[in-house]
Amino acid sequence: MQRQLTLDLGTPPPATFDNFFAAGNHELITRLRELEGALAAGPVADRTFYVWGEPGSGRSHLLQALTHEADGHARYLSPQSALNAFGFDPRVSLYAVDDCDRLSAAQQIALFNLFNEVRAHPTSALVATGNDAPLALTVREDLRTRLGWGLVFHLQPLTDEVKASVLKHAARERGIVLADDVPAYLLTHYRRDMPSLMALLDELDRFSLEQKRAVTRALLLTMLQRTGRAAPLAFVPTEESSAEPAGPAVAPAAPDNDPTRFK
Template sequence: MQRQLTLDLGTPPPATFDNFFAASNHELVTRLRELEGALAAGPVADRTFYIWGEPGSGRSHLLKALVHEATGRARFLSPQSALTAYVFDPRVTLYAIDDSDGLSGAQQIALFNLFNEVRAHPTSALVATGSAPPMGLEVREDLRTRLGWGLVFHLAALTDEGKASVLKHAARERGIALADDLPAYLLTHFRRDMPSLMALLDELDRFSLEQKRAVTLTLLRNMTKSARASDNDEAPADPPPAPDPATTDLLGDPLSLDSVSAPPETASTRFK
């Protein structure tokens, strides 16, 4: 397996609905984008969502976008969140629970109670994600049932062909003439999630302007070499080797040659 390369492209951009590539998931993205406004406008029939999909499909991205773009109070929860974070707060409008099938037993009970509280308060909504449809989740039966009560969406991940098409489209929007073999190379050797690929495309665009050259595979390789060279220049020098304990005294000072005796030729060698 080829090792995937990474470049230090700085802090990744925040997850937003704009930098999520919806493909066949337009209905879901539209509903999530409009959810907070719908809650403010009046009673909403569908206020609980469950989103499932394979790793890399963008489940976490959508939840973080929901919280990031909320104008009111929103809370992102995951298996790493404290148990107290699952306590209902009427001031919180949106609850976003990631990887619900990874929750501990106590967290599952807390999410079950939180789900019931949200259902009882018409001004709040809950969006949860998992790796399988509700009936396939390895969680408590009562929680599994609750997660299947609301709207359930399967988040379809982009295929490699879809990712390549997105990259080509984004390149055209930036006025970049992207070499035909470049998208496949990026998908093979670099991070495959779309935010990372788009950040890499932006970096390639900047580097091509600096070099006054077209965006080709050769330019990409030159950019990675430049990034590695920069990393090596900034790397600290190797520390000096530790002194050999056989040639130092208890304080680490070198012993004189006369005081270092060679082992007798008859010494045992069974511990070599």
Template sequence: MPDARPDDTDLPVQRQLTLDLGTPPPATFDNFFAAGNHEVIARLRELEGALAAGPVADRTFYVWGEPGSGRSHLLQALTHEANGHARYLSPQSALNAFGFDPRVTLYAIDDCDRLSPAQQIALFNLFNEVRAHPTSALVATGNDAPLALTVREDLRTRLGWGLVFHLQPLSDDAKASVLKHAARERGIVLAEDVPGYLLTHFRRDMPSLMALLDELDRFSLEQKRAVTRPLLRAMLQQTGRAAPLASIATDDPPAQTPAADSACAAPDNAPTRFK
């Protein structure tokens, strides 16, 4: 008779609590690093209140930027702070979720460029419904400006009708600041040299950097140690990723290799608020 495999109830209580503590904080406007994007943040932050106060001239928005620019973060912040009157939609959403509901004030549609043909038709219809109802608004995001989007022509035209904002990419200094701020939110004791080291030796896009920080957060809680370069090395060894990054123990910055690049990358289809 084979040995019974222990289920989650057999894990030590302390370990379960430690894993629970590693949950990243929700996306908000306060924890979005504005950089050069103050106008779009102000517009989105005030949108729900403006709708409640009366007629709003600009009720459709399209926000675009490169991967890691924070498009998903802004949409999730919008829905998080909308008091239950917003609906977040993405390529993973069911087709019927794109239907208009008069009880929904804000529609937030992520990754328009990845919507299926049927979802694109549904979004086109939703866009028209929102335009016909002055108490609702729609905010969509994509990876390129409206004219360059690989979507239906009629949907591309609709997305360009309203206000269009291009999210400015973060500099390396800004990315380091984001990592430090995210660490403080999680209560992580982060060594001063860790953000710069991550930017030098790993993938530099924010989804990958934040995925690595979240992994370090969980590992540091389990180990009850501050996040330092030795802790990073220990985590990589435990997860079987130490070989491509063996030089991490030295102070000489090695050239980034494809193996190191892929080892710490966030999967392209992984849900993240840092797109």
């Protein structure tokens, strides 16, 4: 029988610009951080943005950071939003539209209209995201054209070194000390996208507190065995882990495409 983890230790920290690892995306981060202040200060030449990148690149994180730090004058929109949420409101200065390539036909029409309203009101701005560059987007032609009108940024993927830094930073935010070999081990043996890595880190955090043990590679292996999670593709015993059998290996789990703030 699989063992259930029942500890509820709260939610992860909110998505902010400070806890987004910019890597090669510094210009985009700077523009988004300054966008609300620029709108309040006067006319802004560039008020529509389209940001694209592979799943796990941080698109949703950036939009949530934008709305989180916008002092109540921003609206986050996604395929899960109600159709009437895409209506223009002069009290909203920033519209953040996630996964625009997954919007329904009706939502795409509403976004097209919203885009035109934003262009007509110099005190508002719109930032949209998707998986592909504008030319490759599978959306209405008129919407695709509009999304390519403004500034277009490609989120540069994170290197393994930066991913390891993200995991260590997230661990510190949760008040845990991550053994140096844990991030490298995860990147070597498991799915490498940040949503999957962060989900595993959260589970490891809960398990370590339940077990009252430090977060080490040995603890990671124990958690995976006891919870029925996928075992690593290969296991090399160490002094720390030699006392804990690895158990039979199983195939890695299917990719997790659930949307998270690291998408």
